[in-house]
Amino acid sequence: MSASPPTTGPVLHERLLARLRLRHLKLIDALAAQAHLRRAAEAVHISQPAATQLLRELEDLLGLALFERHARGMRITEAGRVLARHARVAIEALASTAEALAQHAAGQQRPLRVGAILAALSLVRPALPALRAQHPMLRLAIEEASIERLLAGLQGGALDLVLLRQPATVPEGCRFEALRPDRMVVLAGAGHPWTGRKRLRLRDLxxxxxxxxxxHFAVRQALDAAFAREAAPPLVHAIQVLVPELLPTVLAEAGVLAPVPQSALDRLDGALVQVLPLDLQAPLEPLGMLYRRSDAEGPLAPLVAFLSTQAAA
Incomplete structure (x- = not known):
């Protein structure tokens, strides 16, 4: 299509509220996954001509081309990616709503849905026994995800509370409460000669x-800033490890180091790795909880109060 530039956000929002249908969202979600109109139509149980009509309606509504057609299928545009990402959030939010309503109709209380980045799991892992003891009827569903997915899940209603680093901008209608400071530390394998030093500088390594x-990881940005002060980039190992439990295997090699958040140390075997005596002045954004202000006095209140009390202890 020959797309015209979209109008302003508020006007486009009103247009979407008036004319967007759930079938549009289901189709764009399927197209993003299938990249083929016939297969996407089959996935949402409509005919290919109906899918073609829905896609045309959606592109006319937005004034944007969402897919580029070619001989072997379709290629999603950047506008299509944006819409598909938000369509997925909306579909997941509806699934969560349906589950909550079904549980309400059956007289059940749905679990509170908590999402966390890897480092922030340390906020709940040691506290779970105490939480269970104080609130034996509290039901939780905890999952790990990226910051982008957590924020989308919270704003879309798929999550009730997220544990993450303090965001640069707190989403509208939400509150962030810092629970624990954090900083970058540098790890080496146990028995490495550098671990026996009383004091090290980055240039020694x-x-x-x-x-x-x-x-985009906070700990990487802290290390890059430290190396920038030394005017020398780090030598990069061939293996990238994002799971703390796998680090000791890589750090067993001679001369291999890894930056990690101090908050992640409880997931590592202290007999296999050691923190180097580096004073890098590398604080990270604090870990904390983010939730919708409107939920602060509802079923979420006991969990928020518990995490606040644990942080202050």
């Missing part, structure tokens, strides 16, 4: 190879 997380 110039020959080391580093197991680095992706650039």
């Amino acid at each position: 110039s020959g080391a190879r580093w197991v680095l997380p992706p650039p």
